[in-house]
Amino acid sequence: MEEKPKHFIDTIIQDDLKSGKHDTVITRFPPEPNGYLHIGHAKSICLNFGLAETYNGKCNLRFDDTNPIKEEAEYVKSIIEDVQWLGFEWNELLYASDYFQAMYDFAQDLIQKDKAYVCELTPDEIRATRGSLKEPGQNSPHRNRPVEESVDLFQRMKNGEFPNGSMTLRAKIDMLHPNLNMRDPIIYRILHASHHRTGTDWCVYPMYDWAHGLEDSIEKITHSLCTLEFEDHRPLYDWFLLALGVYKPQQIEFARLNVGYTLTSKRKLMELVEEGHVTGWDDPRMPTISGMRRRGFSPEAIRAFSDKVGLAKRDTVTDMALLEFCVRDDLNKSAARVMGVLNPLKVVITNYPEDQVEELEAINNPEDPEMGKRKISFSRELYVEQNDFMEDPPRKFFRLGPGREVRLRYAYFITCNDVIKDEDGNVVELHCTYDPETKGGSAPDGRRVKGTIHWVSAEHAIDATVRLVDRLFTVEDPLAQENDFHNYINPDSMVELKNCKVEPEVKSFKPETRFQFERLGYFTIDRWDSDTEDLVINRTVTLRDSWAKKNRK
RNA sequence: UGGGGAGUAGUCUAAGGGUAGGACAGCGGGUUUUGAUCCCGCCAGUUGGGGUUCGAAUCCCUACUCCCCAACCA
Numbered sequence: 001m002e003e004k005p006k007h008f009i010d011t012i013i014q015d016d017l018k019s020g021k022h023d024t025v026i027t028r029f030p031p032e033p034n035g036y037l038h039i040g041h042a043k044s045i046c047l048n049f050g051l052a053e054t055y056n057g058k059c060n061l062r063f064d065d066t067n068p069i070k071e072e073a074e075y076v077k078s079i080i081e082d083v084q085w086l087g088f089e090w091n092e093l094l095y096a097s098d099y100f101q102a103m104y105d106f107a108q109d110l111i112q113k114d115k116a117y118v119c120e121l122t123p124d125e126i127r128a129t130r131g132s133l134k135e136p137g138q139n140s141p142h143r144n145r146p147v148e149e150s151v152d153l154f155q156r157m158k159n160g161e162f163p164n165g166s167m168t169l170r171a172k173i174d175m176l177h178p179n180l181n182m183r184d185p186i187i188y189r190i191l192h193a194s195h196h197r198t199g200t201d202w203c204v205y206p207m208y209d210w211a212h213g214l215e216d217s218i219e220k221i222t223h224s225l226c227t228l229e230f231e232d233h234r235p236l237y238d239w240f241l242l243a244l245g246v247y248k249p250q251q252i253e254f255a256r257l258n259v260g261y262t263l264t265s266k267r268k269l270m271e272l273v274e275e276g277h278v279t280g281w282d283d284p285r286m287p288t289i290s291g292m293r294r295r296g297f298s299p300e301a302i303r304a305f306s307d308k309v310g311l312a313k314r315d316t317v318t319d320m321a322l323l324e325f326c327v328r329d330d331l332n333k334s335a336a337r338v339m340g341v342l343n344p345l346k347v348v349i350t351n352y353p354e355d356q357v358e359e360l361e362a363i364n365n366p367e368d369p370e371m372g373k374r375k376i377s378f379s380r381e382l383y384v385e386q387n388d389f390m391e392d393p394p395r396k397f398f399r400l401g402p403g404r405e406v407r408l409r410y411a412y413f414i415t416c417n418d419v420i421k422d423e424d425g426n427v428v429e430l431h432c433t434y435d436p437e438t439k440g441g442s443a444p445d446g447r448r449v450k451g452t453i454h455w456v457s458a459e460h461a462i463d464a465t466v467r468l469v470d471r472l473f474t475v476e477d478p479l480a481q482e483n484d485f486h487n488y489i490n491p492d493s494m495v496e497l498k499n500c501k502v503e504p505e506v507k508s509f510k511p512e513t514r515f516q517f518e519r520l521g522y523f524t525i526d527r528w529d530s531d532t533e534d535l536v537i538n539r540t541v542t543l544r545d546s547w548a549k550k551n552r553k
Numbered sequence: 554u555g556g557g558g559a560g561u562a563g564u565c566u567a568a569g570g571g572u573a574g575g576a577c578a579g580c581g582g583g584u585u586u587u588g589a590u591c592c593c594g595c596c597a598g599u600u601g602g603g604g605u606u607c608g609a610a611u612c613c614c615u616a617c618u619c620c621c622c623a624a625c626c627a
Contacts, residue, residue: 007566032627067626123625132623134555168625178556180623208627214626232622253558255620259562264583266627308576310566312559318565322577332590339587367590376603398588408585441586452586520585547588 007311009252013051013223022222025057026091029083030215032064033075033196035266036281036288039302039323040257046306047254048225049088058091060219065097068195076196078281082289086299096206096215097197103206103214104158107169107188111150115243117143118153119170126168130176130183137183155171155191160203166191168358169204173239181236185209213248221249227256228313257309261471262287263478268485272472277489284469284526284538285493295469296514296524302331317477327541329345331514331522332359336364336371336520339409339454340502340517340537342466344383345509345548346429346458349414352380357459360440362410374505378411381458383501388453389430391419396550398451401431406451409518413438413449454518461501464518464535466523468495506535519543 005011016022027048031037037045052059061083083090115348119140121129129471131137136302156162169188177183187210194200206214216224224237231253241248258264263272264287272278272286282290286340292302305326309318339362358378365371384400395400400406405415418431437444441452470493478485502517509515521542530536 030627034627064627072624126625127623130623132555136555137623137625165625180556181624182556191625205625212627228558230627234557255559268564308565312566312577314559316565319577322565325577326588363586366585366587396588409586411586435616447609449586451588454587516587516589517590521589527617543587544591545588550588 008313009047009223009225009254010051010054012250012252013055016222017055024222025052025055026059026220026222027052027225028060028216028221029090030062030064030096030212030221031079032067032070033072033079034067034070035270036078036286036290037076038264038266038269038289039259039262039287039292039305040264041082042086042226042289042302043257043306043309044227045083045086045088046303047311049083049090050306051223052091052339057173057222060092060094060221061090062092062094062215062216062219063096063434064208064212065095065195065197066206066208068191068193068205069302073196073197078290081294085293086289086302094212094215094219095197097195098207099211099215099218100198100202103126103211103217104204106214107154107210109244109453110171110187110240111147111154113243114147115323116150116169116171116174117145118150118157119143119168119184119186121168123165131175133180139175140170140184143172143184147191154188157188157275158202158204159234162190164428166190169531171210171236171240171243173236179232179235179512181209181232182239185236208241209233209236209474211429213240213251216249216251217241217247220247224249224251226251226253228253228315229256252396253313254311255313255315258315258477259287259323260320260476261478262320263472263485265479268479272489277486278472281408283494287472290486292474293512294524294527295521295538296331296512296550297327298330298334298514300334304330311460320471324541325405327522328544331516331540333367335514335516336524337362337366337516337518338454338503338505339376340466340500340506340520340523341383341385341454341456341462342455342468342497342500342517342520343386344499344501345386345389345427347382347384347414347455348429349380349382349434350417350431351433354380356375356380357457358439360410376410376505377457377460377504378408379457379459382455383458383461384407384408384430384453384455386427388451389416390425391427398531399453400432400451405449406453407438407441407449408455409452410441411439411455412436412441413443413447422456456501458501460504461509462504462535463498464500464502464506464537466497466537466539467526468497468539470494500537502535502537506537507532514540516543 029048049059129138168186170184284295359375389400412434414432414434420429475488478488522540526536
């Protein structure tokens with residue numbers, strides 16, 4: 001608590017604690033269950049739960065379920081799962097719908113105070129009389145109807161006596177107000193719809209501005225954090241709570257997170273799902289929490305990222321590279337290493353005995369000795385990566401080429417003698433010799449090799465399908481382009497490789513195990529599509545590759 | 554041309570009158586049985602113009618640029 005504040009909201013909280021305005025911190029994460037949570041929500045979750053954690057306060061998970069037309073129980077379920085997976089515990093699990101009766105009662109109170117009225121204007125008429133950015137609005141003809149009449153009408157709205165759209169309850173504020181939100185905003189609309197929790201109990205549903213402040217107030221939220229677009233709503237938030245004379249939390253706005261080469265808009269993500277550009281909300285390419293999970297991102301990495309992106313009030317696009325850094329940084333420490341060959345090229349060790357098999361020792365994680373060692377089988381026929389061989393390599397290519405010697409990781413030095421091709425001239429096999437003196441990978445004569453490559457024993461390797469997951473879009477900001485964002489969907493965002501050859505060790509990995517294929521990247525076992533018959537592996541992120549980078553230029 | 558916000562290296566973010574700092578990215582080097590990790594170094598910034606001040610990213614004026622608001626969405 002004595003710590004230097006991490007950002008402007010942290011500063012406000014520390015000041016409030018110091019001044020005695022509050023003696024505790026109560027925050028909330030208030031998602032609408034109308035879609036899956038994405039990386040932007042992860043930032044908000046980490047912020048709200050993190051602040052509560054830091055100051056020994058509380059954070060509620062509260063579903064802002066005031067619009068039955070868009071909300072579904074499926075989304076509630078996914079959101080609960082996502083928050084838990086990220087590793088946070090809520091103080092209470094709540095729903096705005098828990099407060100429907102209380103909100104209704106407060107609305108009656110507002111009418112009694114002559115600060116709200118039932119309006120019978122149609123949606124078109126309301127729009128027409130709201131004015132515009134530079135034109136003031138006009139009063140509704142029902143604005144000054146007697147309180148009793150509004151009381152009666154509102155009750156009958158609730159009782160379902162009127163059709164959708166025929167009436168609204170509006171706050172009586174100021175149709176001339178320069179802030180459009182203050183021009184007699186609607187606080188209740190008629191909706192004959194079934195709600196995921198309250199069924200058909202209600203025919204009227206509160207609007208966001210009415211509901212949200214009340215939810216915060218009822219829960220005694222100290223700091224109500226939301227994104228910048230609600231800055232214009234703060235005067236209304238305050239007006240309602242002041243008008244009712246109830247506890248008023250402080251709303252504080254921060255800039256939402258944007259990340260390059262992807263989208264953080266629930267609506268647009270839903271389009272990608274519904275139009276079949278991805279396989280679902282949790283497609284490994286999606287920036288949803290469930291998508292990132294399936295791709296192999298760890299909760300720790302996402303939390304570290306949320307911490308590193310910072311918090312301020314300006315619109316920004318965070319570099320995807322930062323997210324990738326956080327993922328690598330965490331997985332480097334935690335993920336076991338194994339070997340896998342994505343594009344296999346057969347290698348025959350011509351001087352290695354036909355039926356011999358040796359068990360060689362390999363380190364599971366050089367960053368963590370606790371993770372131990374394992375045995376890997378070596379034999380006469382192996383697979384190596386196709387791009388670890390070049391027929392006519394440049395000098396700086398530290399891998400296999402005719403006459404070149406390399407080290408097979410944890411095994412032997414081998415030298416390439418013959419290149420076997422098919423009739424089309426494609427390299428299909430290499431004939432190499434090994435140096436029996438170099439077992440384990442070091443030469444007694446002190447001879448050094450420039451390259452070390454990964455391999456698997458042909459006889460022992462198992463097949464796997466590997467999905468190379470890449471950025472979803474071809475441009476950094478798909479919404480800032482001349483054309484619709486659909487034009488920038490990356491056609492190679494997920495390339496599936498069949499018949500990859502991997503260490504048999506991988507078969508023992510449970511779904512969602514995160515591991516490294518040495519020299520390639522971090523991978524995970526797909527939580528849905530993989531089984532013991534058909535191993536399906538997603539590439540989370542590549543390793544940094546300065547060789548590839550050099551060649552790109 | 555109504556209202557509300559915001560402008561600091563390529564990106565994100567500190568510094569609130571006193572040496573513009575950190576992270577990511579990039580570049581260079583060292584170690585290395587992963588061209589990974591790790592270590593060292595470098596590059597690079599206050600939107601423009603005035604003013605106040607010994608001293609301004611910070612205070613004042615002004616210009617400019619960008620974002621949000623006209624759902625019975627949240």
